[in-house]
Amino acid sequence: MSSTWVIAGKELLDLRRDRLFAVLIGFLAIATLISVGVAAASFGTELDAYNLYVQQLAASGSTTAPAAPQLFPLQLLRGGVEYLEILGALFAIVLGYGTVAKEKYRGTLQLLLSRPVGRFAIPAGKVLGLAVVWLVVVAVLTLLTTLAILVIGSAPLQGIDLVRILIGAVVAWVYLVFWSSLAIGITALSPRLSTGLIVSIVVWLAFVLIIPQIGDTMDPDNQVPGGLFAALQIQKPDELKVLANFAAFDGIRNGLEVSSITKHFERLSFAFLGIKDKYNQLPLGLVWADMWGYAITLAAAAFASVTFAVGVTTRRNLQRKIS
Amino acid sequence: MNTFLVSARHEMLNTRRARTAHILLIVFIGMVIASSVIGWVTNETVTGVYEKVVADGLTTAPNPFAGVSPLYYARNAVIYVLLIGSLMAIVLGVQATLRDRKAATVDLVLSRPVATPARLLGQLAGLSVVLAAVITISFSVSWLIISIINGAPLGWDDTGRVIAFGLLSWVLLTIFALLGMLTGLRSKQETTALLVPFVIWSAVAFVLPQIGTAARPVSLLNPVPAVASTGGYFDVVSAFTGPLSVTEQFKFASSIILHDPNVTGEATVSILILLAFLIVMSVVVVLTPRNRMRSGLHE
Numbered sequence: 001m002s003s004t005w006v007i008a009g010k011e012l013l014d015l016r017r018d019r020l021f022a023v024l025i026g027f028l029a030i031a032t033l034i035s036v037g038v039a040a041a042s043f044g045t046e047l048d049a050y051n052l053y054v055q056q057l058a059a060s061g062s063t064t065a066p067a068a069p070q071l072f073p074l075q076l077l078r079g080g081v082e083y084l085e086i087l088g089a090l091f092a093i094v095l096g097y098g099t100v101a102k103e104k105y106r107g108t109l110q111l112l113l114s115r116p117v118g119r120f121a122i123p124a125g126k127v128l129g130l131a132v133v134w135l136v137v138v139a140v141l142t143l144l145t146t147l148a149i150l151v152i153g154s155a156p157l158q159g160i161d162l163v164r165i166l167i168g169a170v171v172a173w174v175y176l177v178f179w180s181s182l183a184i185g186i187t188a189l190s191p192r193l194s195t196g197l198i199v200s201i202v203v204w205l206a207f208v209l210i211i212p213q214i215g216d217t218m219d220p221d222n223q224v225p226g227g228l229f230a231a232l233q234i235q236k237p238d239e240l241k242v243l244a245n246f247a248a249f250d251g252i253r254n255g256l257e258v259s260s261i262t263k264h265f266e267r268l269s270f271a272f273l274g275i276k277d278k279y280n281q282l283p284l285g286l287v288w289a290d291m292w293g294y295a296i297t298l299a300a301a302a303f304a305s306v307t308f309a310v311g312v313t314t315r316r317n318l319q320r321k322i323s
Numbered sequence: 324m325n326t327f328l329v330s331a332r333h334e335m336l337n338t339r340r341a342r343t344a345h346i347l348l349i350v351f352i353g354m355v356i357a358s359s360v361i362g363w364v365t366n367e368t369v370t371g372v373y374e375k376v377v378a379d380g381l382t383t384a385p386n387p388f389a390g391v392s393p394l395y396y397a398r399n400a401v402i403y404v405l406l407i408g409s410l411m412a413i414v415l416g417v418q419a420t421l422r423d424r425k426a427a428t429v430d431l432v433l434s435r436p437v438a439t440p441a442r443l444l445g446q447l448a449g450l451s452v453v454l455a456a457v458i459t460i461s462f463s464v465s466w467l468i469i470s471i472i473n474g475a476p477l478g479w480d481d482t483g484r485v486i487a488f489g490l491l492s493w494v495l496l497t498i499f500a501l502l503g504m505l506t507g508l509r510s511k512q513e514t515t516a517l518l519v520p521f522v523i524w525s526a527v528a529f530v531l532p533q534i535g536t537a538a539r540p541v542s543l544l545n546p547v548p549a550v551a552s553t554g555g556y557f558d559v560v561s562a563f564t565g566p567l568s569v570t571e572q573f574k575f576a577s578s579i580i581l582h583d584p585n586v587t588g589e590a591t592v593s594i595l596i597l598l599a600f601l602i603v604m605s606v607v608v609v610l611t612p613r614n615r616m617r618s619g620l621h622e
Contacts, residue, residue, distance in 0.1 A: 020515060027522060031530050035540075041556045042537035048555065079533060082540040087525055094518055101514060195342075197517060198414060202346055209406050210354065213544040214361060217399055220369045222545055224387050225585055228369065232382040242375050249368045266541075 003117040007125025008132065011099060015133055020098075024091045025137055031087060032141060033148050035079025040153040043071055072280055073155035074164060074273045080145050081269045084172050085262050089208050092134070092176045093200045096183025099126045100313070101193045113315055123188070123313035127181050127306055134176045142169040163284070167272045171295075174302045175265040179204070181305040188313040191320065207260045215257035220246070264298045267291070326437045330445025331452065334419055338453045341418060347411035348457055354407055355461035358399035359468040366395065392582035393473045394481055397465055397488070398546040401577040404492045405528065405570045406544070412454060412496040413520045416503020419446050420616075421516050424507070429616050439616060440609045447497075447504065447608065454496045462489045487580050494597050495573045499524065501604035508611050513620060531568040535561030543571075546578070572596045 015021045046069050054065050103109040112122065146165055149155050157165075182203065187196030220243070221227045229239045243250060257263045267276075271291045274280040279287050288295075338344050366388060373386050388395075420443075423429035432442065466485050470476045477485070502520045510516035529540040536557065566572070576593035578586035 020512075020518070024518075024522070027526075031526075034530065034534060038533055038537050045555055045557060079539055083529070086529065086540060090521065090525065094514070098514060194513060194517070197514070199346070201410070201521070202350065205350070205407060205410060209544065210403075212541070213402060213406070216541070216545055217402070218361065218365050218368075220365075220372045223365070223369050228372070228387070231387060232373075232376060232384050234376060234381050238379075238381050242372060242379065242381070245375055246368060246372060249364075 003115075003121035004125040004128060007112075007117075007122055008129035011126055011129025012132060014099075014102070015095070015129075018098075021095065024094065025140075028083065028087055028091060028137075029141060029144055031083045032080040032145055033152070035083060036076050036145055036148040037152045039076040039079055040155075043069065043076075043153075071153075071155055072274060073149050073153060073157055074161055075275050075280070076149055076153045076155065077145060077165075077168070077273055078270075078275045080141075081168070081172075081266065081273070081275065084141075085175070085266055086208055088172070088176055089179045089204055089262065090201070092130075092179035093183040093204055094197075095130060095133070096180035096309075097187045097193075097197045097200060099130065100184055100187040100196070100318070103318075104193060109318060113319070119314075120310050122318075123184060123310040126184055126313070127177075127309055130180045130184075131173075131177050134173055134180065138169050138173045138176065141172075142166075160284075164272050164274065167284075168269050171265060171268045171272070171298065174298055175261070178261060178298075178302040178305045181302070181309040185305070185309040185312045188309070188317045208262045211256055211260040212263055212266075215253050215260075215263070218249075218253040218256070261298065261301050264294045264301070268294045268298060326441040327445040327448065330442050331449040334446045334449025335452055337419070337422065338415060338449070344411070344415055344418065347407065347414060351403065351407045351411050351457060352461040352464075354403040355400045356464045356468065358403055359396045359465050359472065362396035362399050363472045366391070387584070391584055392481065393469050393477060394484055394581040395583065396469050396472060397485070398578065398581055398583055400462075400465060400488075401546050401574055401581070402544055404495060404577075405573055408457075408492065408496050409499040409524055409528075409570070410521070411457075412450075412499040413503040413524065414517070415450055415453065416500035416505075417507040417516050417520065418503075419450055419500075420504045420507030421510075421513060421620075423616070424618070424620055425513070427619075433613060433617060439611065439613050442616075443504070443609050443611060447501065447605065450500045450504075451493070451497055454500065455493055458489050458492050458496070462486075462492075484580050484582065488577055491573065491576055491580065491594065491597065494601050495569070498569065498597070498600050498604055501601075501608050504608050505604070505611075508608070508615055511618075511620065527568060528570045531564045532571045535564035535568070546574070546583070566596050569597065569600055 050066075050069055057065060103112060142165060146157070146162070149157060183196075183200045186200045186203070187193065190196035190199060216222060221229055221239075224231050229236075234242070268291055270276040271279040271287050271294075272284070274282070279290075370386070370388055373388070376382050377386075423432065433439070462485055466477060466482065499520070502523060506516045506519045510519060529543060532538050532543055533540060572593040575586060575588070576590040576597070579588065579590035579593075
């Protein structure tokens with residue numbers, strides 16, 4: 001077995017024994033399941049309100065009833081996707097940091113470096129190990145949320161829905177590997193281990209929370225509860241016509257959003273899962289035609305992050321740590 | 324000088340020397356200042372959108388932003404306080420208590436006739452002064468920018484509201500600094516000490532509000548409140564999760580203080596909840612046993 005595989009195997013064994021890892025993944029799983037349950041409860045409340053309204057209409061002698069709210073099962077995953085983009089990224093950073101930090105804390109780094117390991121074996125093994133871990137975690141989360149849709153949401157799933165969920169899982173895996181690799185690289189470059197963690201968290205804060213938040217709050221439709229255009233009773237085609245006059249502002253707002261890798265993950269997931277209304281029930285080919293650019297940038301970012309981690313995690317950088 | 328003052332001064336000196344803390348402080352101050360500009364640009368655009376809609380004859384509804392307070396431009400700052408400010412406070416709190424344990428200086432300090440409550444309260448006071456200074460700098464510049472945008476200095480009423488918002492922000496940040504101090508004192512590993520308060524923060528900021536109102540996690544980062552689900556399950560659950568959602572209580576009270584037209588109600592209960600958290604957290608930290616402060620790290 002090559003050194004890379006040996007180190008990857010060691011990472012898997014370490015994480016299997018790590019209580020912190022179990023707690024983090026457990027928290028993520030519980031938050032994701034809760035989000036499915038809450039979304040199902042919210043739909044139930046909406047349906048109850050509709051039924052009451054229809055009853056009142058019938059009692060008043062009216063024969064016309066408004067369209068009933070319709071449940072699209074995959075839309076129950078919206079909260080779960082958002083948890084992955086925020087908390088998943090944070091936990092990916094923690095795991096990436098931990099793979100480098102533990103070698104120093106335990107004093108195993110010197111032992112590891114005393115063996116005949118190749119230049120790239122240590123970082124590549126660590127990235128590979130984490131990639132396998134995230135593959136397993138994403139697979140388990142996917143299985144749990146699919147079951148939650150069926151059991152908690154009481155929503156039937158078609159074959160195409162399972163394909164969409166699978167695509168969403170692959171996108172999530174690439175996103176999480178991006179963050180873990182970035183944290184490995186930043187920790188390797190930082191002279192102090194705690195600095196590595198804090199700098200990684202600052203990067204997370206900027207790209208996961210702040211930049212998307214600025215874009216979101218600059219959206220004219222997000223200025224009043226329930227949406228500005230809904231409050232003004234303006235239909236979608238008219239809304240688009242009006243907004244066309246503010247293309248420069250929207251360009252800056254969108255530019256800010258897409259400078260964050262998180263938005264690429266979010267838009268891809270929302271499109272393939274049909275969470276965004278525009279893509280709901282749209283054939284996968286048409287979704288891909290609209291989304292391939294995001295898929296490429298996400299993949300390129302993940303590749304760049306892995307290259308960064310492997311490139312900067314050198315013997316010299318690892319050994320110059322202060323504490 | 325007594326233990327309390329020495330500890331407070333020492334904490335301020337350490338924060339001044341910590342480079343990682345500086346990164347967060349700069350990001351926080353920068354974003355609070357930028358938030359006024361973002362708010363102004365957005366408001367100008369939305370007013371333009373409304374005027375276009377009216378010119379095209381698409382609505383007769385009144386302008387939802389007519390006559391909004393100049394403080395409306397500061398509403399994004401609410402989000403940056405609970406996002407960046409809280410995380411900054413956590414890092415400062417963790418570093419305050421963990422530093423002594425890592426360097427084993429706590430053994431030296433406690434070998435002197437030092438009362439642990441005085442030592443911990445002194446550290447807390449030092450952190451509180453740092454947080455107050457950061458808030459004062461960022462909100463003063465924010466006040467100036469809003470005055471420039473407004474074309475005149477903010478009046479006494481609005482200035483008072485900015486000060487009240489600053490005080491409330493200080494309360495929230497001190498709560499999270501205390502959380503950081505607590506995990507810095509109780510954790511066996513440095514990673515856990517930093518991570519546990521982040522997990523608690525994310526649970527408080529995202530999970531609790533979602534359970535009680537069905538608000539999407541990302542929408543909680545928007546200063547405009549999401550339309551909450553009500554009735555049945557949500558009424559029962561939000562009665563329990565609402566008071567525990569410290570960040571949502573802060574958002575609500577701040578929006579009232581800043582005259583946000585989208586939020587109505589009384590801020591008193593929310594402010595009392597925040598103060599109750601501050602007192603409880605302070606007591607929990609101050610009552611930390613002496614041997615806990617001296618426990619080593621296992622990493």
